Amino acid sequence: MIVEDEKLVAEDVRRVLINMGYDVPSVVSSGEKAIEAVATAKPDIILMDIRLGKGIDGLETAERIGKVWDLPIIYLTAYADEDTLQRAKLTDPFGYVLKPFESRELHTTIQIALYKHGIESRLRESEERYRTLAENSPTGIFILKKGRFVYANRTLADLLGKDAGELSGTYITDIVHRADGERLREAYEGALKGGVCQADVRMRTRKGLRWMDVIASSVSDGGSHAVMGIAVDITDRRVLEVEAHRAQKLDAMSAMGLGLAHELNNIMNTVIGAAQLVHARTREEDLREWLDEIQKGGKRASRLINQIMDVSAITSEATEHSAKLLVKGTVKLMGMSLPGTVSVSVQADPGNYRVIASPVDIQSILVHLIEHAVEAMPKDAPLGKAQVNVRMCNLAPGEASDLNLATGEYISIEVLAPGAGLSESGLERALDPAHALGADDDDPTAATSLARVREMVTRNHGVLRIEMSNEGPIVRIVIPALAEAREPLAVRGPRPGGG
8 A cells, every 4th residue: 555645656656566566455645544544455565655745644644553453664755854764763664765766676675574574473473372371371480580570470470469560570589488599599590501490499479388399491581691480389299298208107107006906905815815714714702803803904905905906097098808708707706805605696698798998997897896785785694695796788779879878889787786785875975976985984985986986987988877676776887899799689688686
């Protein structure tokens, strides 16, 4: 497009351009008409006379067009005074041709202007693309010169609770904990020397001090050396690392405590068993009283040891195993230390009963429940009359939803002690950690131990229920089973006691 107020000059320029192979869709004589014609003509380049007679001149016209359109403009003028040149520079022109001009000179100027404009357009697009990436990056990005911020993206500014403008000119050491300043300076100097350096430092943010992983490298900015860095908030990761280290120490301590507790438990079982054996063979009442005290003290010590085992078992890993084999094995071992007037039976429907759970937890749950039932039995029960029944079965379809469980396979372990004198309300209190100490004033240790049963069931993703039968309350444990290991469900018979 040609903007020229002298018709003869405009026509001459148009003819020269056409002869050189250019299209000239519009020729206008004033700045106002040029501004209107740009939208319609959509030129690739404008040849603008600086002096346009009445109205706005070519410099103001170019300035207004430049605010809306990204077009290269070449000035055509007979005036080359210093003031005109200075004003022309302010509009950032792509060329300046003095009248009268040679065709070759005009063609060269046009070609250079188009080439320069193309490069600048691509550069702006590239800068905009990378700026968009930087501004929307979830990682903090910044550029430093002489230790001061010259750029910080939105992510870093938001993290620090500042505007990007506020950070400009701020020393990075002003927002870093002074104890970490030396590490940051070493990384900065290493980056200036051409390396890629890393440092973990604490920065003052709107959330308080946060650990940041800073990686820095050298870049060129405006012809001078600068350091570009990225900053990633790693506070949560460091907390997890500390917790993992602490957990490893606890696991080691738990393993040691668990082994010690097992050894002590074996010793106490020997003491209790020996006292029971002597008690059964002697008729001296004084000696029998002392043997009763030994048994009572041994059982209290055994319960305390089991508590240690419970605490040690908290960090034990869940493994895949057969709950049925574990339950039967536990009951068999317990039979060696139970009074001779008590027997424990295990009934199990067909199935593999494969679970992924802590075997120590499952064993502890069963031991606590059976011991609690035995403690509640009459002391004068005739031989073979006191019975604890353990029943295992696959959970029937539909029962999971009744227990507010997610759809899936579950196994049920039930413990019932007919005639043990257990009540539903008493069991509820004993199993509730908030009321455990009040459940048995004579032996608060036992009550607290039983209350851990619910905790162990919960951490193995199960539920605990107390259900009534004709012969007393049944404590029922339901835990998830491995579906692929389950055998076809057998027809369930009545529960112990007919309930």
